[in-house]
Amino acid sequence: MNWIEAHLLTVAIFLPMAGAVLIALLPRGEGGQHKGVAFIVSLLTFAASLPLWAGFHPSSKFAFEQRSEWAPSLGFSYHVGLDGVALLLFMLTTFLGPIVVLSSWKLIQDRVKIYCIALLVLETAMMGTLAALDLVLFYTFWEAMLIPMYLLIGMWGSERRIYAAVKFFLFTFIGSVLMLLAIFWLWSNSGAAGHRTFDYVELLAQGTLNPQTQKWLFAAFALAFAIKVPIWPLHTWLPDAHTEAPAAGSIILAGVMLKMGTFGFIRYAMPLFPQAALAHAPYLALFGVIGIVYGSLMCMAQTDMKRLVAYSSVAHLGFVMLGLSALTAEAVSGAVLQMVNHGISTGALFLLIGYLYERTHTRELSAYGGVARVAPAIAATFLVVTLSSIGLPGTNGFVGEFLILIGTFTSKELNGAVPLAVVGATGVILGAVYMLWMYQRVFLGKDGKTVAHGIADLSVREWFTVAPLLVAIVWIGFFPQPLLTAIKEPVDAFVQRVAHPQRQRADAIAPPSLQPAPSPAQDAPAPRLFMPQRAPLVRPSGEPR
Amino acid sequence: MTVFNPNDLYGILPALLLAVGALLVLTSEVFLKPASGLRPQLSGVEASSDLKPISVAADPEAAPDRRYQAWVAAAFAAAGLWAALSQLADPTLSLFSGAAVSDGFARLVAAVVCAALLLSCAVSYSYLESLRATRGEFYALALFSAAGMCLLAQATDLIVIFVSLEVMSLAIYALCAYLRRGKRPAEAAFKYFILGSFASAIFLYGAALAFGATGSTRIADIAAALRSSPAPGVSGLLSAAVALLASGFCFKVAAVPFHMWVPDVYDGAPAPVTGFMAAGVKAAAFAVLVRILVLGFGDANAALGPHGWGELIAWLAMLTMLVGNLLAIPQRSVKRMLAYSSIAHAGYLLVAVASMASSGSRADATEGLLFYLAAYGATVVGAFGVVAVIERKLALSGLGDDLSSWSGLAERHPGLAAAMSLFMISLAGVPPTAGFMAKLTVFRAAIEAGLTPLAIFGVLTSVAGLYYYLRVVVYVYMVPEAKPDAIQGGRLLSAGLAIAGCVLIVLWMGVQPGSFAALTQSAAAAFSR
Structure with missing residues (x-):
């Protein structure tokens, strides 16, 4: 043993x-x-x-x-x-x-x-x-x-x-x-x-390399990860891959593989080349915001359910990129949480769409309507997942997006953080529009077309796949604290290394030889959402710059 | 002059064993008696024009049973492999008063050649049997060519290099034309012979110029002459000598612009021969190329202009990677695709050679070169092994060598399909395969040598490479079968074993590259003076 x-x-x-x-x-x-x-x-x-x-x-x-x-x-x-x-x-x-x-x-x-x-x-x-x-x-x-x-x-x-x-x-x-x-x-x-x-x-x-070299190496790493995320305008493979993949493939792709890109940024591209990352954070944020808006607008124009969810991934991961490049503890925590949330919510969406496709062999929105009357369980679970994807309070999606936007608004490291956050926030609204629109077209209304397909409700096996995801959605929505506690240390170290290179922490992953002086941020607790009296959402103020 | 020293024979043991094996196979022909009805009659579905059985179908008793020759050849190849590996850690021996050398580098190349021969013999066995084309000269020629390759890797005198080169080449020319029926084998051999002789002549001219410039044909003497400040006016002569010598071997390794013969020869030769050729000739020719360039002209960079031969090779590498990969994209025949891919891989190997020009990265680049040669050899022998099996099956079903006839292979022969996909992925350089580790060692050396633009160019062309390698996987796994039951029948066992061996080597070198890399490390010591 x-x-x-x-x-x-x-x-x-x-x-x-x-x-x-x-x-x-x-x-x-x-x-x-x-x-x-x-x-x-x-x-x-x-x-x-x-x-x-x-x-x-x-x-x-x-x-x-x-x-x-x-x-x-x-x-x-x-x-x-x-x-x-x-x-x-x-x-x-x-x-x-x-x-x-x-x-x-x-x-x-x-x-x-x-x-x-x-x-x-x-x-x-x-x-x-x-x-x-x-x-x-x-x-x-x-x-x-x-x-x-x-x-x-x-x-x-x-x-x-x-x-x-x-x-x-x-x-x-x-x-x-x-x-x-x-x-x-x-x-x-x-x-x-x-x-x-x-x-x-x-x-x-x-320690770090000279800035000129960092620029090139950062570019090479960032390109690899940006394609994987995918960041606009490198996203064009994603709608095709998502749409054509079988349900299981889409779930894994959306659930985990896209996160490898953002994970690559937080683990490799940005900490290894902190100066280049700091210098290019505004561009990453800008591309993230463009991704949010562009992805959301593209969603509205889709007639294929899977393609719609694929473009919504572009938007959601735009949020993650915005959070990572804001370089505040809240925004980065939010970005990490959003990675997990997107994995659960979008995974669940692809799972349920897969079940619909299994029954009807079509992904066209126009072929559906009134599914709620025929298959209430699918409709109910889909609603929960949709709301989580929109970011309704009480679901997991809310926590991540909220932290990202708050963290971005208060960011002092990111140039033009406020306008970027404002434009990014429209993504929340647009997200509600396209998701609810899809829900309405598929599940509400007359059930004429749907009945023609003869949709059966969730089977026991299918319940076993959906239920854990629903539990996760609600659980993270109400109790995000264990997750935030787990990521606090690496997130703080990340922010320290990239945003405040002059104040390296003694106990951080960075070597003791570089900068032994501990910083005040070391003792700052992880952002707590539901206990604001203990720790404010904004970063501890008064830090010398 | 010193007298002949019998101890020197120990130094060329692998080549000696192979040559003895070849002679044994040839002499045994004398004692053959007609076989008595051992061979079953083939069932008459013979549609392809190129791949008809060759032996006299009317009187099967007339052809003696020659299957033992494959065993003899394989045994001697295994003995050569054992000899090369057992000598690997020995100190360097100078043989025949400096005309040849037995060092770690040459022994490792000899091991690669012998392993490729061993695996190719196993593939050939079932290939020739199913074609009923086992004739006396096949295995003897293969053994002779392998002996030439081993000697080529050991030679340190331009004359000895030329002789070994011809031993290797003549046997390979004949093997290319082995399937006598049809136009393509004859065309392949003829083209290869004419262009090959031309390349040999170019090499010889270069050797003569080098002799004129330095007064010796020994590589070591050339280097010494160059070190002691060459006479003024010699540098032009020297540049011409290097260019001509390099051109001769660039032809053999299939570097652009000396690549014209490759697709036709690879296509026309029997598939097992092509696999052996791609692995063995490349290994031997690269070994002698770097020996001449690094040991002979390594110090002559000053005399050869500001950048020396490193820059010449770097440009050749760039051109070769570009042309090889781009021309492979439109190919519909797997054999021709693999031929262009072999050109592209020559380009990656040339990156390693170019990295050997600067002494700082020489050890790393030598290791990279050796690792790449072994990884490419194992992969390509396996890939052509699969082609050999499939080609025969396709011929039986009346289908051509088009990619579309590979569709549905995963349904019929899941093992072959998985093996072929693994080889393709290894050729593309995707982990966890030997091909990836090979690219790792080579491009790492290139970065080390400061050839970053070349490395960037190389990896970008490898993306183009991925496209056409993946297309094979697409047809094997994803395209539905065009004709149900198209691929069927045929003898598999020995070829299957060889393919399985290649799969194991490719995976082993990809997952546990350390042990082979340790071998290359000690072998590379030959070049770090």
Whole structure:
């Protein structure tokens, strides 16, 4: 047991992979068996990740850290660990895993074996990307995510699936290869020959590069992540991939994979190159805001449900980018929370749309109407998810967006923060417009067209997939504090490093040698939403600049 | 002159073993008796013009059973591999009074060549059997060419290089024309022979000029002459010599603009031969190219203009990566696509060669080159192994080598489909495969050498590469079968084993690159003086 405790993170990461190998050894054509194994393995993975959540103590160091030799002759190691931000996304990944398998139980009937293998390999790759602390390990997992997702879209998607799959792969790849070169550049300048490192923690501790170099390396990293997020105008692969992917693919894509882009910004692109990040934050924020408005407007023009939700992802992730580039503790916390929320809400939307599609084989809005009369359970759950996506208070969506906007309004680091926040806030209204509009067209009104399809209500299996998501929506909506506590340390360290480089914290991930003086912000509590008397939402004032 | 020293033979043990194997296969022909009805009659569905059975169908008893030759060849290839690997850590030996050398670099290249030969023999076995084209010379020629490749990697004298080059090339020319029926094999071999001879002549001319400029054909003596300040007026001669020598080998490695022969030859040669050629010839030719450039002209950069040969190679690399990748995009035949991809990969390897020009990054670049050669070799032998199996099956079903006939492979042969996809992904350089780690080592060395623009250009062309590699995966997995039951029948076992071996190597080098990288590290010591 001790071994398992010491290697818990590694066990969790590679458990799905082991399941995939097991499925590969099972005979072909036994679809039920394959799905069963995949479900049990993903459930086990979730179970294995629960001790990670329970045993996590917020600190400035990485938890569950493990470092062992991988290829010393090439200079990289197997180094994994989680901070609060990665942990949240890690939990989101394992949480969605069984739901995804269960949701496609009926829809996927052919080539089940490859399907299950792809899902499990994808889960391992996503968890590895989040946990990696070595740049080559990170890149390996990052690219390894592409292959199973490419297969999922290309093999089980709808009509234009091949186009969408290839576009998805090529877009992501073109950004990543430049990031790879930037990684090599970091390695090449990380010390004398023989003492170079790909290790994230060591690279971070080496202090910052000169600003001119930072600019180029930041550009390379930011491009890779911006494509993944996706930031306007690099988003064009997303509507295609989302629309053509099978429901499970869309859930994973929206739920976790897009977050890898924003996660990349908060973990790699911005802390590794803080001066360049600070200098370019206004541009990131601007593109984020354009994404919010553009995505929202595009949503209104869509006639395809999945495409609509895909564009809403562009808008929601625009919020995340706005929050990250505002560089205040509130905004960044909000951005991290919004990543999780978007994963749950949009994942749930794609799940329910998938169920509708399974019944009617159409995603056209005009083919629906009055579903609420025929299938009240679908309508009710969809309403909760819609409201969460809009950001109604009491649902998870509210907390994230609220913190982002508050944090942006009060940001002093971001030039033009107030106008950006004002324009961004319109996204909340536009979001309500297009989401409610969609809800009205699909679920309300006469049920003539819908009855023609003969829509059945949620089955027990489907309830099992929807219910956990609903619980999460409401739970995070009312009790976001545990999440905010978990991410407080990494968020503070992030803000410190990028926005206030002259006041490095002694205990932060940054090295003690750089700046030992502790800052007042160190003792500031995490933003608390529902206990304003203890800690105000605005950052502690009076800090010397 | 010193007398012949028998101990020197130990230094060329891998090549020696291969040559002995070849002679053994040839002599055994004398004792062959006609087989008595061992071969089953083939069932008559023969639609393709190129791939008809070659042996005399009317009288199967007349053809003796030559299947043992594959075993002999494989055994000697394995022995060569063992010899190369067991010598790997030995100290460097200078052989035949300086005409050849046995160092870590040459031994590792020899190991790559022998492994490629071993795997190709296994593929050839089932390929030739299903074509009923097992004739006496095939395995002997393959062994001879491999012996030439091993010697080429060891040679340190321009004359010895030329002789080994011809040993390798002549055998390969003949192998290309091995399937005598049809126009394409003949065209391939003829083109390869004419252009190859031309390239050899260019190389020879370069050797003569180098001799004129420095007074020696030994690489070490050339370097010494260049170090002791060459006479004025020699630099023009020297530049011409370097350009001509490099051109000769750029032809062999299929660098642009010496690539014209590649698609036709790769297409016309039997698929197992193409795989062996792509892996082995490339490894040997790159080995000798860097030996001449780095050890011979490494110090002559000053005499060769401001940037020396590094810049020449960098430009060639850029051109090769661009042209190879762009021309591969419109290809519909998998073999031709792989041919252009081989050109593109020559470009990536040239990036490593260009990075060897500056002494600071030389060790890293040498490791990168060796890793890349091995990774590319394993991948391409496997890919052509799959092509060999599929090609035969397609011919049986009357389908051509078009991509569309690969559709539905995942349904019929999930193992082959998965293997082919893995090879494609490895060629594209996506982790966790050998191809990714190879690109990592090479481009890292390029960044180290300060060739950042070249590296950026290289990775961007590899995106174009991804497009056409993915297209194979698209057809294999995503496009519904054009004709149900199109791909069927055929003997699989030995080719399947070889493909499985390649899959294991590709995955092993991708997931655990450290152990092979450690080998390249010690081998690269040959170039860091």
